[in-house]
Amino acid sequence: MEVLNSLVGAFAEMFTLFGLEVFVGGMLSGIMYSLVAIGFVLVYKSSGVFNFAQGTMLLFAALTFVSLTERQVNFWVAFAITCVVMVIMGIIIERTVMRPLANQDLLSLFMATVGVNYFLEGLAQGTWDSAVHGVELGVPTDPVFVSEIIPWLDILVSKFDGFAAAVALSLVIGLYLFFQYTRTGLSLRAVSDDHMASQAVGIPLTKIWAIVWAVTGVICFIAGLIWADRLSVSFTLTWAVLKGLPVILIGGLTSIPGCLVGGLIIGASEKLGEIFFADVFGGQGIEHWWAYLTALVFILIRPTGIFGERDIERI
Amino acid sequence: MSTTPPALAINNIEAVYGGAILALRGVSLTVNKGEVVSLLGANGAGKTTTLKACSRLLGAERGEVTKGTIELYGEDISKFNAYEIVRQGVVQVLEGRHIFSHLNVEDNLLTGSFIRNMSKAEQKRNLEHVYELFPRLTSRRKNPGGLCSGGEQQMIAVGRALMAKPSLILLDEPSMGLAPQFIEQIFEIIKRLNEEEGVSFLVSEQNAMVALRYASVGYVIENGRVVKRGSSKELLESTDVAEMYLGGGKDVSFDGVKYYHRRRPSFV
Numbered sequence: 058m059e060v061l062n063s064l065v066g067a068f069a070e071m072f073t074l075f076g077l078e079v080f081v082g083g084m085l086s087g088i089m090y091s092l093v094a095i096g097f098v099l100v101y102k103s104s105g106v107f108n109f110a111q112g113t114m115l116l117f118a119a120l121t122f123v124s125l126t127e128r129q130v131n132f133w134v135a136f137a138i139t140c141v142v143m144v145i146m147g148i149i150i151e152r153t154v155m156r157p158l159a160n161q162d163l164l165s166l167f168m169a170t171v172g173v174n175y176f177l178e179g180l181a182q183g184t185w186d187s188a189v190h191g192v193e194l195g196v197p198t199d200p201v202f203v204s205e206i207i208p209w210l211d212i213l214v215s216k217f218d219g220f221a222a223a224v225a226l227s228l229v230i231g232l233y234l235f236f237q238y239t240r241t242g243l244s245l246r247a248v249s250d251d252h253m254a255s256q257a258v259g260i261p262l263t264k265i266w267a268i269v270w271a272v273t274g275v276i277c278f279i280a281g282l283i284w285a286d287r288l289s290v291s292f293t294l295t296w297a298v299l300k301g302l303p304v305i306l307i308g309g310l311t312s313i314p315g316c317l318v319g320g321l322i323i324g325a326s327e328k329l330g331e332i333f334f335a336d337v338f339g340g341q342g343i344e345h346w347w348a349y350l351t352a353l354v355f356i357l358i359r360p361t362g363i364f365g366e367r368d369i370e371r372i
Numbered sequence: 373m374s375t376t377p378p379a380l381a382i383n384n385i386e387a388v389y390g391g392a393i394l395a396l397r398g399v400s401l402t403v404n405k406g407e408v409v410s411l412l413g414a415n416g417a418g419k420t421t422t423l424k425a426c427s428r429l430l431g432a433e434r435g436e437v438t439k440g441t442i443e444l445y446g447e448d449i450s451k452f453n454a455y456e457i458v459r460q461g462v463v464q465v466l467e468g469r470h471i472f473s474h475l476n477v478e479d480n481l482l483t484g485s486f487i488r489n490m491s492k493a494e495q496k497r498n499l500e501h502v503y504e505l506f507p508r509l510t511s512r513r514k515n516p517g518g519l520c521s522g523g524e525q526q527m528i529a530v531g532r533a534l535m536a537k538p539s540l541i542l543l544d545e546p547s548m549g550l551a552p553q554f555i556e557q558i559f560e561i562i563k564r565l566n567e568e569e570g571v572s573f574l575v576s577e578q579n580a581m582v583a584l585r586y587a588s589v590g591y592v593i594e595n596g597r598v599v600k601r602g603s604s605k606e607l608l609e610s611t612d613v614a615e616m617y618l619g620g621g622k623d624v625s626f627d628g629v630k631y632y633h634r635r636r637p638s639f640v
Contacts, residue, residue, distance in 0.1 A: 160431070160432050160433070160434055240486055243475070243482060243486075244483065246472070246479075247472045247479075247483045250473060250474050252432065253466060255483070256432055256454040257458075257464050257470065258483050258487070258532055259455050259459065260455075260487075261455045
C-alpha cells in the first residue's frame with residue numbers, strides 16, 4: 058500500500074512544471090546518446106555488422122584532438138586534422154578488416170570489430186597516453202530560463218545540452234537528406250537491402266563501405282568531442298557508447314531518425330525515473346539500469362524498434 | 373566464322389565453392405552478338421554457377437573459377453570484379469529476382485543506372501523506356517518493391533538491368549514461380565529487346581519449352597557439364613531432350629516409377 062501511495066505521489070509530482078523541466082532536460086541530455094547511436098546505425102545499415110569498436114573509435118578521436126590542442130595547435134586546425142585522421146582510419150578498417158571478410162559469416166565480422174576495438178585501444182594508449190585530459194569546447198554550461206524565449210514556459214535548460222541537441226539534430230537531418238536524395242545515399246540503402254543484388258547492378262560495395270566507415274569515423278569524433286567536454290577524455294569515455302545501445306533498440310537498428318527519437322525517449326525516461334521513481338525502486342542511482350529497462354519494455358512491444366525496418370513479406 | 377569476337381565465350385571452365393565443392397567441370401559456351409542463347413538444366417546442374425562465373429558474382433558466395441577462361445568481347449575477365457563487368461555492359465538478372473524490397477519501384481530501377489554516369493535527363497529517358505516496356509510498373513512507381521507481385525518483381529529486375537544500358541543480359545530462370553502469362557510476357561520483352569536494340573541474352577531456364585521457342589541456340593547442362601549443344605530446332609526434335617525437359621517422351625509412364633513423389637500442396 059505504501060509503495061502504491063508513493064507511486065501515485067511520484068506520478069502526481071511528475072505532472073508539474075518541475076516535472077516538465079526534468080522531462081525537457083532529460084530529452085536534451087538523451088540527444089548525447091543519439092550522437093553515439095548514429096554511428097552504430099550507419100555501419101549496421103550498410104553491412105549488417107554491429108560495430109563493437111565504436112567506443113574506442115570515439116575515444117581515439119577525442120584523444121587525438123586533445124593531444125593536438127595540448128600541443129598548442131589551433132582549435133580548428135586540430136579539428137580538421139582529427140577529421141582527416143578519422144576518415145583515414147575508417148578507410149583502413151574497411152580495407153584491412155571488412156573487405157577481406159566480406160561474404161563471411163556476420164558473426165566473424167562482429168568478432169573482427171571486437172579485435173579492432175582492442176587494437177585501437179592499444180594504439181590510442183601507445184600513440185598518446187592514458188592520462189585524463191580535459192576538453193573545453195567553450196560552450197557555456199550554465200542553465201538558462203526558457204521563459205526568456207517562450208514567456209509562459211518557466212523552466213531551466215542547460216545551454217550545453219541545447220548545443221548538443223542542435224549538433225545532433227543537424228547531423229540527423231543532414232544524414233537523412235543524404236540517404237534520401239543523393240545517388241550515394243540511394244546506393245547505400247540498396248546495399249543495406251541486398252548485397253548480392255547491389256553487386257549485380259554494379260554498385261561498388263567496397264566503395265560504399267569505405268564511405269560509411271569514413272563517415273562513421275567523423276561522427277565518432279563529433280560525438281567524442283561533445284562527450285569529452287562533459288566527462289573529460291579518459292577510458293571511461295568508451296563506456297559512453299553503452300548508452301547508445303538502448304537508444305538503437307528503441308529507435309530501430311536501421312533508422313537514423315530513430316536514433317534521435319530513441320535518444321529523446323531514453324534521456325527523458327532516465328531522468329524522470331531517477332528524480333521521481335528512485336525512492337520507489339530502492340534509492341538513487343537507478344538511472345544506470347533504467348534506460349535498459351525502458352529499452353526492454355520497448356522491444357517486447359516492438360521488436361524492430363519504432364522506425365526499424367520490418368522485413369517485408371508478401372502473403 | 374566472323375572476325376569479331378563473340379559477346380561471351382566460356383572456354384572449358386571449372387568452378388569450385390568454398391574450395392571443396394566442384395560445381396562446374398567443363399562448361400564451354402558461346403553467345404554471339406545479337407543472339408539469344410538458352411542454358412537448360414535441372415536444379416543444381418550448374419546454370420546459376422555458370423552465369424555467376426560470367427558476372428563475377430561467384431566470389432560473393434565464396435566460389436571461384438579454377439580452370440578455363442571467360443571472355444567478354446574477346447577480353448579475359450579473370451581480373452575483373454563485379455562492378456567492372458557491369459561497366460562492360462554485361463548485367464545479370466539474379467534468380468529469385470532479388471528486388472531491393474525496402475526501396476520503391478522507381479528507386480529500384482534508378483540503382484541500375486548508377487554505373488553509367490548519365491545526366492538526369494538521360495536517366496529520365498531511360499526510366500520512361502522501362503515504363504514503356506513494362507506499363508504495369510508505372511502505377512507502382514512509389515510502392516515498395518517488396519510488396520509487388522512476383523511477376524512485377526521480375527519486371528523490376530529486368531528493368532533495373534536495362535537501366536545500365538547493357539549489351540548482354542545474363543538472365544537466370546526468369547520463369548521461376550511465375551504464371552504462364554507472365555512468363556510469356558517476359559520472353560516477349562526479351563525478344564523485343566533483342567530485335568529492336570540488339571541486346572544479346574544468355575537465359576538459363578528449366579522451362580525448356582518456352583526457352584527454346586525464343587532462343588536460337590540451346591545448351592543442355594547436367595552435373596556441371598555441357599552435355600548437348602544445338603540449335604533450338606534440333607534440341608526440340610531430339611528425343612532425350614524431349615524426354616528430360618519437355619515431357620511427352622515415349623517411355624515415361626509414372627505407373628512404372630516406384631518412387632514418384634508428388635509435391636505436397638503448399639499453403640503459402
